[in-house]
Amino acid sequence: MNQPQALYQLQQIDLQLLKRQKQLEEIALKLDDNSAIQAAQASVDVATATLTPLRAKARNLELESQSTQTKSKDTEQHLYSGNVKNPKTMQELQQEIASLKKRQQELDDHLLEVLLEVEEAQNALDHAQKTLDEVKERSESDYRDLLIGKADLQAQIEVLGQDRLNALKPITPESLKLYNALRGRKANQPMSLLNGLSCSLCGIEQTMNVVQEARHGHKLVPCINCGRILVYK
Ligand SMILES: [Zn+2]
Missing domain, CATH: 1.10.287 (Helix Hairpins)
Structure with missing residues (x-):
């Protein structure tokens, strides 16, 4: 698993965590109501x-x-x-x-x-x-x-928390820093799958050079349009 793939896995866990936490907040509101x-x-x-x-x-x-x-x-x-x-x-x-x-x-x-x-x-x-x-x-x-x-939900969040710790293991500090920096700016989705030649989240077709680099996965290559890191799976 290369860095973009490892970060993508982290992102999917984080999205699940956010979803569960939001559901938990909704339940707390209903319990108070x-x-x-x-x-x-x-x-x-x-x-x-x-x-x-x-x-x-x-x-x-x-x-x-x-x-x-x-x-x-x-x-x-x-x-x-x-x-x-x-x-x-x-x-x-x-x-x-x-x-x-x-x-x-x-x-x-x-x-x-x-x-x-x-x-x-x-x-x-x-x-x-x-x-x-x-x-x-x-x-x-x-x-x-x-x-x-x-x-x-609390049980699911606990399991996801453990999954997150495991997902962090292969990620370098530099990659994590970039991921965290982009998270806030990209609505919690700093990673985007390469769909053919296009970024799956913004839909824009990438240059061949970008596509090749993203496919190699040796470095973190941003989408030429939205700036998310492209992931080849
Ligand atoms: Zn994009």
């Missing part, structure tokens, strides 16, 4: 915030209705007890009873409306809670899959 759960939880919070005051309102109306009813009955008992003889007082009590009954009817009508709103809000909360449970369950399953994928 709990936006779906947060959104579902927010819906539950909104539904709860709607339901709670409605329930309190219904409870207050119920209590007020009960106390109005009690007051009305007490007044009736007082009126028919036989203790009230004064016609004017009797008339006042009858008016008060009528007023209390009217008030109770209003309260009961209002209560019925609020109870319907409570029912609606309760349904909305049940629905939001069910969605949250489903999202959580799905997330847990996704999470497990992501952890498996992560462990798999």
